[in-house]
Amino acid sequence: MAGQVILETNNCTIRFGGLVAVNELNLSIQEGEIFGLIGPNGAGKTTIFNLLTGVYAPTSGTIKFLGKQVQGTKPCKISAMGMSRTFQNIRLFSSMTVLENVMTAYHVRTKQSMVDAIFRSFNHQADEKQQRDFSMELLSIFNLAQYANELAPSLPYGSQRRLEIARALATNPKLLLLDEPAAGMNPQESIELMHLIGSIREKFKLTVVLVEHNMKVVMGVCERIQVIEYGKSIALGTPQEVRNDPKVIEAYLGG
Amino acid sequence: MNTFLRIAAWFGASIVVVTILESILKSLKNYQIMGSDIITDYGLSIIGLIGVSISLAVSLQLINGYTGQFSLGHAGFMAIGGYVSAFISKTFLTGQASGKGFIATLFIYIIALIAGAIASAIAGLIVGIPSLRLKGDYLAIVTLGFGEIIRLVIETLDVVGGPRGYIGIPKFPVWKWLSVGGFEGTFSSLSWIFLFAILTIIIIHNIVNSSFGRSLIAIRENEIAAEAMGIDTAFYKVSAFTISAALAGFAGGLYAHLYAQLVPSTFNFVKSVEIIIMIVFGGMGSITGAVLGAVVLTGLPEWLRIMAGLRADWMPNWLATGFSYLPDLRMIIYSSLLIITMLVRPQGILGGYEFSLSRILGKSKKNQAPATSKEEKKS
Numbered sequence: 001m002a003g004q005v006i007l008e009t010n011n012c013t014i015r016f017g018g019l020v021a022v023n024e025l026n027l028s029i030q031e032g033e034i035f036g037l038i039g040p041n042g043a044g045k046t047t048i049f050n051l052l053t054g055v056y057a058p059t060s061g062t063i064k065f066l067g068k069q070v071q072g073t074k075p076c077k078i079s080a081m082g083m084s085r086t087f088q089n090i091r092l093f094s095s096m097t098v099l100e101n102v103m104t105a106y107h108v109r110t111k112q113s114m115v116d117a118i119f120r121s122f123n124h125q126a127d128e129k130q131q132r133d134f135s136m137e138l139l140s141i142f143n144l145a146q147y148a149n150e151l152a153p154s155l156p157y158g159s160q161r162r163l164e165i166a167r168a169l170a171t172n173p174k175l176l177l178l179d180e181p182a183a184g185m186n187p188q189e190s191i192e193l194m195h196l197i198g199s200i201r202e203k204f205k206l207t208v209v210l211v212e213h214n215m216k217v218v219m220g221v222c223e224r225i226q227v228i229e230y231g232k233s234i235a236l237g238t239p240q241e242v243r244n245d246p247k248v249i250e251a252y253l254g255g
Numbered sequence: 256m257n258t259f260l261r262i263a264a265w266f267g268a269s270i271v272v273v274t275i276l277e278s279i280l281k282s283l284k285n286y287q288i289m290g291s292d293i294i295t296d297y298g299l300s301i302i303g304l305i306g307v308s309i310s311l312a313v314s315l316q317l318i319n320g321y322t323g324q325f326s327l328g329h330a331g332f333m334a335i336g337g338y339v340s341a342f343i344s345k346t347f348l349t350g351q352a353s354g355k356g357f358i359a360t361l362f363i364y365i366i367a368l369i370a371g372a373i374a375s376a377i378a379g380l381i382v383g384i385p386s387l388r389l390k391g392d393y394l395a396i397v398t399l400g401f402g403e404i405i406r407l408v409i410e411t412l413d414v415v416g417g418p419r420g421y422i423g424i425p426k427f428p429v430w431k432w433l434s435v436g437g438f439e440g441t442f443s444s445l446s447w448i449f450l451f452a453i454l455t456i457i458i459i460h461n462i463v464n465s466s467f468g469r470s471l472i473a474i475r476e477n478e479i480a481a482e483a484m485g486i487d488t489a490f491y492k493v494s495a496f497t498i499s500a501a502l503a504g505f506a507g508g509l510y511a512h513l514y515a516q517l518v519p520s521t522f523n524f525v526k527s528v529e530i531i532i533m534i535v536f537g538g539m540g541s542i543t544g545a546v547l548g549a550v551v552l553t554g555l556p557e558w559l560r561i562m563a564g565l566r567a568d569w570m571p572n573w574l575a576t577g578f579s580y581l582p583d584l585r586m587i588i589y590s591s592l593l594i595i596t597m598l599v600r601p602q603g604i605l606g607g608y609e610f611s612l613s614r615i616l617g618k619s620k621k622n623q624a625p626a627t628s629k630e631e632k633k634s
Contacts, residue, residue: 046264053483079485091480093473095540097422103466108485110466114494117465120258124465131466134366171485 012061036222084173105170306448308549316501323475331402331528336504340371375504383496420518479554
């Protein structure tokens with residue numbers, strides 16, 4: 001599975017006033033792997049995601065995505081380059097239907113302009129159809145096709161999480177960042193999610209980075225895991241290695 | 256292709272309908288019912304104002320209703336469009352330049368109105384830029400300030416009359432296409448105004464129901480998620496401001512030529528608030544709601560005024576007396592109506608509902624989905 005490095009951070013640091021949220025982080029994620037990012041609450045995992053996707057710019061250090069430096073780039077540009085994410089607290093477009101949520105994310109690849117839309121040109125109609133077909137296909141992979149015309153917030157919680165992943169995939173990413181995808185799911189749904197992550201990785205040739213508290217999911221699906229505590233990396237390795245690392249045990253159980 | 260042709264056909268049909276309606280309304284001026292005029296020149300100008308209000312409210316819906324940015328500067332955009340187009344048409348159509356042929360006049364009108372829209376669009380672009388940094392109340396304050404700046408700048412410009420107002424703007428050229436007995440077929444101000452109102456509705460409807468529009472709504476729903484999904488929120492916010500301002504500018508031009516005069520104090524922030532009230536009353540994020548709000552809230556105060564003058568033989572004395580108090584109570588009725596609406600239906604009369612011909616005719620495109628379980632609904 002060892003391929004090229006798709007995402008790399010080099011001594012990445014971010015400070016919010018006096019608080020160092022992420023401290024000299026070095027990440028190296030290889031193409032095609034499922035990479036886990038774990039750590040106690042408040043360790044800075046979501047901040048790392050926000051750094052990678054461009055929501056925050058690092059105070060110092062560099063982030064390289066697909067060989068290009070991307071620190072300080074706007075989130076939409078990074079998304080267009082092929083990095084997509086889900087959110088810890090669900091951020092669906094709540095007045096839209098399930099289908100529209102996915103279609104909105106397809107917008108990065110749209111070929112129609114506003115003028116096309118106003119005049120309802122051929123281009124517009126072909127593009128709308130393509131968006132619709134693609135999105136429906138995506139929804140059926142996630143078993144959401146039957147809810148296509150329901151409003152997004154009317155879905156059960158687990159389905160909303162799946163919809164967020166589907167929406168993220170509609171941007172055609174190479175790298176998918178999942179922020180606690182199993183949060184609020186029951187054990188059965190968590191197992192289904194694990195299979196789903198594996199299968200979409202194969203299907204869309206994705207690299208996946210996962211932040212998760214549910215250890216069963218993390219240990220079951222990730223190939224490599226990096227452990228963060230107080231913004232610092234304390235361990236990196238296979239699930240087996242990380243599980244037996246004394247520093248990790250200390251971080252989780254307290255010392 | 257069907258869709259494009261359908262829009263063209265609808266627009267063509269609306270030209271015919273609008274022209275005929277205008278002709279009927281104008282012809283009715285010559286008739287009376289029970290000793291009172293059916294419609295007066297004043298009534299016609301109110302109908303024109305309703306048409307302008309429709310364009311304004313529907314175009315503001317793009318910023319406030321769909322993109323979720325709170326703009327309070329719509330009167331400013333309207334003023335820019337109005338003054339620029341009035342200046343051009345007055346320069347090229349009155350005084351020494353008057354006496355042009357019908358086609359040339361028409362051409363100058365269209366150029367003037369488009370120039371007004373472009374000037375307004377540029378202003379929209381300039382206001383759109385602070386909207387990138389500001390949200391909610393702060394954006395409202397900036398746009399409010401911008402609208403006031405525009406008004407104050409106009410007041411200092413002597414070329415357009417300054418605070419006294421700009422007078423002598425040419426009215427719409429009247430094209431008479433039929434004259435049989437009492438019936439006069441004309442195409443002028445009302446037709447122009449309502450055609451543009453229809454055009455605005457078509458433009459906004461088509462924008463909203465497209466990939467572009469979904470991006471705008473996504474910004475309203477969740478800006479962070481929209482940005483993460485690759486939507487350039489900066490670009491879309493500025494675009495929404497620009498398009499909306501252009502349409503408001505065009506509407507302002509129509510307004511200027513309807514009344515043949517412009518007074519800067521018309522375009523103070525109260526006017527902007529009026530337009531906001533229209534879309535809040537009708538329903539945020541609904542074109543139908545904006546139209547309803549514009550018609551009711553522009554027409555209502557005038558209708559109450561008309562009621563006051565209503566006296567008929569069959570009326571008991573107390574009713575006629577009651578009616579005569581209506582002009583004084585006009586604003587009280589108006590504001591109570593708004594308060595009641597906001598208490599009973601805070602989402603506006605129509606909420607997000609849209610009038611749809613195809614739904615009424617039963618051509619619903621929605622494929623039937625099984626009802627979802629009403630399970631836990633967190634967050």
